[in-house]
Each structure stands twice: as C-alpha cells, then as structure tokens.
Amino acid sequence: MQQFQVTSDSLNIRSAPIVDDTNRIAVLPKAHIVSKIENLDNEKWWKVATILEGKILEGFVSHKFLNPITIFSxxxxxxxxxxxxxxxxxxxxxxxxxxxxxxADGAPNAYHPEDIGIDFLANAGYSDNWWALAVDRDDNPFIQRSTDPCPGYYISTTALFDSRCVKHDPHRYVDxxxxxxxxxxxxxxxxxxxxxxxxxxxxxxxxxxxxxxxxxxxxxxxxxxxxxxxxxxxxxxxxxxxxxxxxxxxxxxxxxxxxxxxxxxxxxxxxxxxxxxxxxxxxxxxxxxxxxxx
Missing domain, CATH: 2.40.40.10 (RlpA-like domain)
Structure with a gap:
C-alpha cells in the first residue's frame, strides 16, 4: 500500500465519501500516516486505512490534504x-x-521434576522462587494430573493467560x-x-x-x-x-x-x-x- 501523511492541522476520516455530521469516524492529526486503498470516481476522495491507537480504521478522506511519504522520520x-x-x-x-x-514457557512439557522437559529446569527458577511455574500457597509447583496434557510434568506459566481457567490448569497459559x-x-x-x-x-x-x-x-x-x-x-x-x-x-x-x-x-x-x-x-x-x- 502507498503511504501518505496528513498535511492539514486535522483531517476527518469518514464512513462515506461525503461531508456529513453523522459519518465522521475519527479525526486524524497533522502528519498522521495513512495507506491508500483505492481511488474513487469522485476526484476529491480516496479510500484509506490507518492505525489509530492500535486499532485499524478504514474510511474516506479528501486527498488534497495528503502528501506521499518518501522518507520516514x-x-x-x-x-x-x-x-x-x-x-x-x-x-x-x-x-x-x-x-x-x-x-519454552507455557508448553505443558517444558519442565519436569527430574529435569527431562524440553527446557532445562534451571530456566524455570528454583525452590521458593519459581518464576516460570504455577505454584500453590506454599510456593510448591503444581504437577500435572492424569487428565492433563503431560502428566507428571510441572505446569509452566506465561504472563499472558486465560482468566477463565484456574491457576493449576495448563490450558490457562500460552503454549x-x-x-x-x-x-x-x-x-x-x-x-x-x-x-x-x-x-x-x-x-x-x-x-x-x-x-x-x-x-x-x-x-x-x-x-x-x-x-x-x-x-x-x-x-x-x-x-x-x-x-x-x-x-x-x-x-x-x-x-x-x-x-x-x-x-x-x-x-x-x-x-x-x-x-x-x-x-x-x-x-x-x-x-x-x-x-x-x-
């Protein structure tokens, strides 16, 4: 996609190629970057896509307020x-x-009490400081049960987790x-x-x-x-x-x-x-x- 910068102090991105009080999606600040999706038969408008606060926006802008980018600062x-x-x-x-x-964190076969997991147990921490294992209230690591993916292995954690699953469920973590x-x-x-x-x-x-x-x-x-x-x-x-x-x-x-x-x-x-x-x-x-x- 060809990229452009906003040249005006602000630029409205709209849901339709027409000026109307009800179709403004957002206001793009000066120098904001957009990518052109297509030209329209109407000479005034381009359909563009942009990322604003991490989210994708698609809509229509007046292209006279855009300049092509040749070098990014x-x-x-x-x-x-x-x-x-x-x-x-x-x-x-x-x-x-x-x-x-x-x-390897989050993998159900990452760490084992006998250090036979796909990663070395030292990478999970040590007694009283297990930074990569799920532990109980006494800081003892949980061991997977017969119904878990890798019975006998520890439950390895990731910082991102599914809060719908309990702490000692291996599926809580990102494999x-x-x-x-x-x-x-x-x-x-x-x-x-x-x-x-x-x-x-x-x-x-x-x-x-x-x-x-x-x-x-x-x-x-x-x-x-x-x-x-x-x-x-x-x-x-x-x-x-x-x-x-x-x-x-x-x-x-x-x-x-x-x-x-x-x-x-x-x-x-x-x-x-x-x-x-x-x-x-x-x-x-x-x-x-x-x-x-x-």
Missing part, C-alpha cells in the same frame, strides 16, 4: 542492552532488530510449542514509552531467509534484554530450536520485530486470530517492502 525511543527501540514519527508501532533466544509469541522486557520505562500491553500483536521478519511470522506478546523477560520468542515462532521463522529434544538453538541475529501497541484485547488468541489481525496491521504499516527500506 525515525526516532529512538530507548535502548535495551545494545538494541535500539525505534519508531516513526506519528506512529504507535515500534520496531527493533535483534536475534532470538527461545522461550510455546503451538503459539507464536514474543517476549518483551519487564521494564517499567519500556512499557511506559512504548505503550505496549500483553496480548498486543507483532510481526517478526527473518532477513536471513525472508520468512515472515505473526505473533502475540505473551511473556515478560529480563528488564535489560530483548529478542526472545516461543518455539512455534522460531519454527515459523525457519529455525528448529530443539537439539536432542531440548531447547538449545536460537537465532543469533538479523530478525526485525514490528510491534503494534494497543492492538490486542489482553487475552490469549488462536493462531488464526493472530494471523488475521496482525496481517492486516502489517499491510497498513507498509509490509515487507517497508522493512526492507529501513
């Missing part, structure tokens, strides 16, 4: 380790380039082996500056092989580290993270992450929902062509 929001978190002016989406370490998810820093400044919340959507592009994956923000990691994702995300990007049935192989570099704050509803989502929602956001943002221009 990029700013650095903050640094996480040596990774710059970047954002274009007048956009809520942010992006960064990093590698990817693998997070790393089935759902493509990203992990973002547990850093107050990061959350404040970016506005991102658990359940928001993201795109990850592997510049090594040009594979693209749609993901959800489902877990929280160390405050000074970024570049982490689920087993399913790693596989979607063309990397098998398992060596001898255990998580050992990440992606060292050359991944571009694009995150859309405000796009989710704070709940886990199915793979099809994640793909449908995020694909449209990514198209409006500019798609792979824009990533290649960064």
């Amino acid at each position: 990029i700013k650095t929001l903050l640094e996480i380790g040596e990774i710059s978190i970047l954002q274009a002016d007048r956009e809520s989406a942010f992006f960064y380039e990093a590698g990817m370490s693998i997070n 790393s082996t089935k759902i493509s998810y990203i992990v973002l820093p547990g850093n107050g400044d990061f959350k404040k500056v970016t506005g991102v919340k658990l359940g928001d959507f993201a795109v990850v592009y592997n510049t090594n092989n040009e594979k693209l994956a749609f993901a959800i923000y489902a877990d929280v990691g160390p405050k000074n580290q970024i570049g982490e994702g689920s087993i399913a995300l790693s596989q979607a990007l063309g990397n098998d993270p398992l060596v001898g049935s255990r998580v050992r192989r990440g992606i060292p570099k050359n991944l571009v992450y694009v995150v859309f704050p405000g796009s989710g509803n704070g709940q886990p989502r199915t793979t099809s929902e994640i793909e449908t929602e995020t694909k449209r956001l990514f198209e409006i943002w500019g798609g792979v062509e824009r990533i290649k221009s960064l």
Whole structure:
C-alpha cells in the first residue's frame, strides 16, 4: 500500500465519501500516516486505512490534504542492552532488530521434576522462587494430573493467560510449542514509552531467509534484554530450536520485530486470530517492502 501523511492541522476520516455530521469516524492529526486503498470516481476522495491507537480504521478522506511519504522520520525511543527501540514519527508501532533466544514457557512439557522437559529446569527458577511455574500457597509447583496434557510434568506459566481457567490448569497459559509469541522486557520505562500491553500483536521478519511470522506478546523477560520468542515462532521463522529434544538453538541475529501497541484485547488468541489481525496491521504499516527500506 502507498503511504501518505496528513498535511492539514486535522483531517476527518469518514464512513462515506461525503461531508456529513453523522459519518465522521475519527479525526486524524497533522502528519498522521495513512495507506491508500483505492481511488474513487469522485476526484476529491480516496479510500484509506490507518492505525489509530492500535486499532485499524478504514474510511474516506479528501486527498488534497495528503502528501506521499518518501522518507520516514525515525526516532529512538530507548535502548535495551545494545538494541535500539525505534519508531516513526506519528506512529504507535515500534520496531527493533535483534536475534532470538527461545522461550519454552507455557508448553505443558517444558519442565519436569527430574529435569527431562524440553527446557532445562534451571530456566524455570528454583525452590521458593519459581518464576516460570504455577505454584500453590506454599510456593510448591503444581504437577500435572492424569487428565492433563503431560502428566507428571510441572505446569509452566506465561504472563499472558486465560482468566477463565484456574491457576493449576495448563490450558490457562500460552503454549510455546503451538503459539507464536514474543517476549518483551519487564521494564517499567519500556512499557511506559512504548505503550505496549500483553496480548498486543507483532510481526517478526527473518532477513536471513525472508520468512515472515505473526505473533502475540505473551511473556515478560529480563528488564535489560530483548529478542526472545516461543518455539512455534522460531519454527515459523525457519529455525528448529530443539537439539536432542531440548531447547538449545536460537537465532543469533538479523530478525526485525514490528510491534503494534494497543492492538490486542489482553487475552490469549488462536493462531488464526493472530494471523488475521496482525496481517492486516502489517499491510497498513507498509509490509515487507517497508522493512526492507529501513
């Protein structure tokens, strides 16, 4: 999609190509970015799509108040380790380039009392400080029952969870082996500056092989580290993270992450929902062509 910036102090986006007090969808501020969907027979109006506060809007605008974008003005929001978190002016989406370490949390076979899970038990914490396991009131980890997906294994947690399920139900958490998810820093400044919340959507592009994956923000990691994702995300990007049935192989570099704050509803989502929602956001943002221009 071709992208344009608003040149007037404000611009109404309408549900129909006509000026009427009842059809205004929203007011777009100056320099806001829109993507043109189509020209209309009426010379005045274009149909456009845009992202406003994380949500997709489609409607009609007077194109005389739009100028084509040739160069995006990029700013650095903050640094996480040596990774710059970047954002274009007048956009809520942010992006960064990093590698990817693998997070198995949420998978029912992630951790086992005898350390035979697909991830090493040390990555779940230790006695009295289990940060990746569901625990009872005495801080003892729950063990899956015969009716659970992996009897005898611990119940591994993610920060994003389905509140309809009880704490000791493995289905409460986002399964790393089935759902493509990203992990973002547990850093107050990061959350404040970016506005991102658990359940928001993201795109990850592997510049090594040009594979693209749609993901959800489902877990929280160390405050000074970024570049982490689920087993399913790693596989979607063309990397098998398992060596001898255990998580050992990440992606060292050359991944571009694009995150859309405000796009989710704070709940886990199915793979099809994640793909449908995020694909449209990514198209409006500019798609792979824009990533290649960064």
